[in-house]
Amino acid sequence: MAFSRALSALVLALPLLSVSALRTxxxxxPDGVNSAVNQACCALFPVVADLTENLFDNECGDAAHGALRLVFHDAIGISPTLGGGGADGSIFTFSTTELTFHANIGIDDVLDQVGPFITKYADVLSPGDFIQLAGAVSLTQCPGAPRIPFVMGRPQPIAASPPGLVPEPFDNITSILQRFGEVGFSPAEVVAVVGGSHSVAGADDIVPNQQGVPFDQTPSLFDTQIFVDVLLRGTNFTDGQGAQQGESETAVAGTVRLQSDGLLARDPRTACTWQSFVNQQSQLSTAFGQGVTKLSLLGQTASKLVDCSEVIPKAIAFTGGAATLPPGQTLQDIQASCPTAAFPKLATQPGPATTVSPIPQATDS
Known part of the structure; x- marks a missing residue:
């Protein structure tokens, strides 16, 4: 569709804009410390410093995970038929409406953290700009994550997103792919965006009375471990409505697997892409970065945005190792679903098995 082609062309053009900027x-x-190609970007350096120090605490923790989640929940709120502003910040401005959507469960906690910063810098950035800036900076707190472009100039949101546009963990795979497809995402891009984001994420409120339950064994690293853990037999499984299945057969104690992740890993339309990311760190980082950049531009007019990518800190190099199997597990415990490629060989972690700790919450003392 024309909408999809336009988005793809814009995403491809953004790296070129950054390269051109380096030659300018x-x-x-005015602070006498930083420099910028575009003077309009100068005002963002103190914002980035404040986010890094006082929101994210210089770590890939709960606040960074939440800021990345907010990028998705705000941006996906657009439809060619139902309307919506996409990456416009409506989830903040019209929070009294959008937080009533079931898909946005837990976003109130994220806005409790991020909201005061949006208000603090309201004279510098629109809500849509701030959410995307915070998301880009959050990724630079997580080793292995990509450094993505940031553009500024999104207008103020004018209305709440229509309900039903945010895919939910218990949606069927056809519904998920159709929803993303409406805004120009291929099945392969869906796997990259969803799998990559869940590499540094955890469940809040989905599992009853539990916060920060990781989706894989390494929630503070942007890595490919999630593409292994989700395929293990007996992994803790939740339908997204508070009910858990297979609680006694948890393959990785302390983690939870969303139904949507399990489906993406096993459905014929997406299984081979899911498997292809196992121990392909660079491939995942690139595909995820392109996908998140695409999300950040939904509903926006590219020609009216200013490239301020230069304010985004450098990415942190990947410090982890290869994805592995938990103690006592073998490749026989992997439910490989790609018929055209053998599953990669994996080492098994030495025993005994341990429990993955919950992600510390930002409000913890």
Whole structure:
């Protein structure tokens, strides 16, 4: 569709904009410390520093995970038929409406953390711009995650997103792919965005009375472990409505698997892409970065946005190792679903098995 082609062309053009910027004369910012190609970007350096120090605490923790989640829940709220502003910040401005949507369960906690910063810098950034900036900076807190472009100039949101546009963990695979497809995402891009984001994420409120339950064994690393853990037999499984199945057969104690992840890993339309990311760190980082950039532009007019990618900190190099099997597990415990490629060989972690700790919450003392 034309909408999809336009998005793809824009995403491809953004890296070129950054390269061109590097070849342009830089000017010293009013703070006397930073410099920028575009003076409009100078105002963002203190915002980024504040986010890094005082929201994210210089770590890939609960606040960083939440900021990334907010990017998705705000941006996906657009439809060619139902309307919505996409990446416009409506989830903040019209929170009294959008937080009533079942798909946005737990977003109130994220806005409790991020909201005061959006208000603090309201004279510098629109809500849509701030959410995307915070998401880009959050990724630079997580080793292995990509450094993505950031563009500024999104207008103020004018209305709440229509309900039913955010895919939910218990949706069937056809519904999930159709929803993403409406806004120009291929099945392969869905796997990259969903799998990559869940590599540094945890469940809040989905599992009853539990917060920060990781989706894989390494929630503070952007890595490919999730593409292994989700395929293990007996992994803790939740339908997204509070009910858990297979509680006594948890393959990785302390983690939870969403139904949507399990389906993406096993459905014929997406299984081979899911498997292809196992121990392909660079491939995942690139595909995920392109997908999140695409999300950040939904509903926006590219020609009216200013490229301020230069304010985003450098990515942290990947510090982890290869994806592995939990103690006592073998490849026989993997439910491989790709018929055209053998599952990669994996080492098994030495025993005994341990329980993955919950992600510390930002409000913890």
């Amino acid at each position: 004369k830089r000017a010293l910012c």
